[in-house]
Amino acid sequence: MRQVLLLNASYEPLTTLPLRRAVCLVLRDKAEIVHHDSTGAVLHSAxxxxxxxxxIRLRRYVRIPFRTRVPLTRAALMRRDNFRCAYCGHRAETIDHVIPRSRGGKHVWENCVASCGPCNHRKADRLLEELGWALNVTPVVPRGAHWRLIGVPGGDPQWAPYMAQSAA
Structure with a gap:
């Protein structure tokens, strides 16, 4: 499904939305279109x-509560690991705990990695040392406002000028 970047009234990036939700906000006059799709596509009604x-940009400012830590979600974890398995580098579809929860591992950023199905199944509830495996990257907590923007990896190239503002 096509994603649309949602900006606050101050042009600060908030999140990505499905096209249907974005059009509903525009039609209800809660948001305005800042940038049109480069393909020139249009939607028709009667x-x-x-x-x-x-x-799109909201017409009224929405205050975002300050969070010291980015919430651990499946989408955010997959995005942090670039949808790649931390063990073999293939496409990831599951989440794995480096230190299994059955052995006292916590469900925190530093203990969770993206994993492909075969690696996750092979590892099961064992430690990396028992298998002789190593992580390709060290799992860390993501930082910055841009981690609120969970959606299409990489996003639309048309979003670049607006995303630069969130990185600043």
Whole structure:
């Protein structure tokens, strides 16, 4: 499904939305289109035509509560590990605990990695030392406001000017 970047009234990136939700916000006059889709696609209804948005901006400012730690979610973990298995580098589809929870491992950023199905199954509830395995990268806690933007990996190239603001 096509994703649309949602900006706060201050042009700060908030999140990505499905196209349907973005169009609903625009039609309800809660948001305005900042940037149209580069393909020139349009949506038709019985009484109107609207260009497909790529970036929309809320008309009213929404205060975002300050969080010291990024919440651990499946989508955020996969994005942190670039959808790659931490053990073999193939495409990841599951989450694995480096120190298994059955052996006292916690469900925290530093203990969770993305994993492919075969590696996750092979590792089971064993430690890396028992298998002679090593991690390709050390799991760390992601930092920065841009981690709120969970959606399409890499995002739309048209979002680059707006994303640069969140990295600053």
């Amino acid at each position: 009484s109107m035509v609207i260009e497909v948005p790529s970036v």
